Amino acid sequence: MQQSTRKVVRTIESNMIPTSSRVVFDWDKTLKIIGSTSSSEKKTNIFSRVTKNFLAHLKEEKGCELFIISARKPSQMGIETVLIETDRLGLTDYFCSTRTVFGKREEVRKGDSHWVREGNIIICDYNKAEVFNAVVEGKEERPAVIFDDEEVNIVNFSKIVPGSLCYHLVA
Numbered sequence: 001m002q003q004s005t006r007k008v009v010r011t012i013e014s015n016m017i018p019t020s021s022r023v024v025f026d027w028d029k030t031l032k033i034i035g036s037t038s039s040s041e042k043k044t045n046i047f048s049r050v051t052k053n054f055l056a057h058l059k060e061e062k063g064c065e066l067f068i069i070s071a072r073k074p075s076q077m078g079i080e081t082v083l084i085e086t087d088r089l090g091l092t093d094y095f096c097s098t099r100t101v102f103g104k105r106e107e108v109r110k111g112d113s114h115w116v117r118e119g120n121i122i123i124c125d126y127n128k129a130e131v132f133n134a135v136v137e138g139k140e141e142r143p144a145v146i147f148d149d150e151e152v153n154i155v156n157f158s159k160i161v162p163g164s165l166c167y168h169l170v171a
């Protein structure tokens, strides 16, 4: 079996990602960052860790396929909540081209895995690597690159997805 690689990193850069990869981003604390807009207002806001230009560069110049795979509990309401956030940050189009109406999004139970999906935005609890394999099964082989802030996910991806390049994002 092809060996996977695990690395601890602080940023997401283009040179970490091979051409034509499938790139999997975790959502909370990986692609979505929470910060306060001003200390006096104490108002929290959400930001994207990478720019839209960066995602466009990965898709258009590097020919990558982009995924968000979150460990949030799989439910129709759960995927809706993630989509509200990706919409708010203007990121949805980089991950899915179609939009299904609320409550009708693809929901799959297979073995121990359960996921809800809109395009390449997937919520599946902690079976992320198993679900990724299931979703790309039968498709052309491409390098798999994973970014996640939780070590358990990095360990699982590196064990379960052969040859994957797994980046553990730390603050």
Ligand SMILES: [Mg+2]
Residues within 6 Å of the ligand: 026, 027, 028, 029, 030, 148, 149, 150
């Ligand atoms: Mg996270």
